[in-house]
Amino acid sequence: MEKKLSSVAKSFTASPIQELSHLAQRCNAINLAEGFPDFPAPTHIKDSAIAAINSDFNQYRHVQGICDHLAEMVKKMHGLDINSLTDIAICCGQTEAFAAAVFAIIDKGDEVVLFDPCYETYEGCITMAGGNPVYVALDPPHWTLDPDKLMKSLTGRTKAIVLNSPQNPTGKVFTKDELEIIAEVCRVRNCLAITDEVYEHVTFDNNKHISLASFLGMQERTIITSSLSKTFSVTGWRVGWAIAPAFIASAIRNIHVKITDSAPAPFQEAALTALRSAPEYFESLKKDYESKRDFMIKMLAGIGFKFQFKPEGSFFLFAELPENCALSDVEYVKELIQEAGVVAVPGCGFFHANLLSDKVPKEDCSYHRRYIRFAFCKSDSTLATAAQKLGKLYKSSGMSKDT
Structure with a gap:
């Protein structure tokens, strides 16, 4: 029956990110992988949606x-x-x-x-x-x-x-x-x-x-x-x-x-x-996320991650693996899920070395397996719990050391 699929459908397969997400669900891991908040949306916006539903905007x-x-x-x-x-x-x-x-x-x-x-x-x-x-x-x-x-x-x-x-x-x-x-x-x-x-x-x-x-x-x-x-x-x-x-x-x-x-x-x-939200809402949004970013950078740097570049926007950290870490990005994320109960995204899913144009000189792409993406659009309690779990893993196993 697979022959019934279109060539387009056959070209799309589950990514390593999707496979790791399934593993994370089985391990009930804290989700620092996907870019969605785990805290409530603003009350005035939710109230507006409820009012629209009650007014039969269906x-x-x-x-x-x-x-x-x-x-x-x-x-x-x-x-x-x-x-x-x-x-x-x-x-x-x-x-x-x-x-x-x-x-x-x-x-x-x-x-x-x-x-x-x-x-x-x-x-x-x-x-x-x-x-x-x-x-x-x-x-x-x-x-x-x-x-x-x-x-x-x-x-x-x-x-x-x-x-x-x-x-x-x-x-x-x-x-x-x-x-x-x-x-x-x-x-x-x-x-x-x-x-x-x-x-x-x-x-x-x-x-x-x-x-x-x-x-x-x-x-x-x-x-x-x-x-x-x-x-x-x-x-x-x-x-x-x-x-x-x-x-x-x-x-x-x-x-x-x-x-x-x-x-x-x-x-x-x-x-x-x-x-139509007040300007203060947008300013508060920036400050809240900047605080979360700084918390995550401090925590991850404390367990060996490198930050030569500090995110200037969005709510993601693209953190470089500790210099003496022998694991690849995918291997490291598997360790995080199974041993710490925290899931992030291996950076290789965002690089496309095999698709670079023939007109662009090929470069050393070893860094493609050296980054992990963490989402910090999470509640302070979620981030604190993740920090605690990662800290325990670092102390017990020395994941940032040569293996």
Whole structure:
């Protein structure tokens, strides 16, 4: 019966991350792997969703007010003039918004540039659309962009560049100079850009998120994708959006309707309440996550992890294994799960050395097995318990020592 599957379906298999998640569930491990909070969403947002359900907002729905407020926010944050009637598509989370954006612009054989390490779902969307991902490695430990590597990755088939900033998994916030390099490439090569800006409100140490669309000549060639999920701790509500030039936004809306038809109606109503949150909410969000980040860095550094780069945004730590650790990233995570009851994500799942373009010189990629991603979007009690378990494991087994 497997012969009945499509070639696309056959190309997707369970990742090591999924397999480790199953192991973690069997061991009842503390989940520092997946990027979802284990604490409550803001009360005023939940109350709004409950009120919408009680008011019978149960059918297909499009809440124009979300688009109106998003246009105001983008104007305030980035100085962009957005037509809320034509330039925004509301989708089922950023994931669908990104997929619909890819399906809207990518044809078979088109090449799409991504920066490595890279969030894993981008590749799948591109290949399903018939496109070819081309990876440009960011340089560790600060994950800097080398302009020469970017230029060497470009061909006559390059259609778009994908940018995730603040970035998952590294926590990097691309600098203004790096963004200008990407913008210049898009302008000169007539490329489009798809940005994933879901962590736009989660930045630290006075780093500021800058949208690529705000650079000269980029609004007309950029598709911004984002969602409620990370900012308001509602990853399961599935309300996201794409902001793009009208003809692209229209195509995204049409694809969205063919796939899912409508984002959840009551949560769209709650989204409007969320987006109207007071400025103090967003400031508190940054401070809370910055405190969690600092706690995790101190704890992990205490058991030997290396932090040459401190995350500037998002809620992930991409921690380098202790220098004298003989275990690979996957082996280390298995040890964490089985011996400490804590699960994280091996970094190899975010690297794509085997997919680097032939036009980009191959490099020493040994560091691909030297990173672990920890999510710190957890309650203080969860993080404290994880710290206690990791500390006990370190003392009892010396996991950071040669084995």
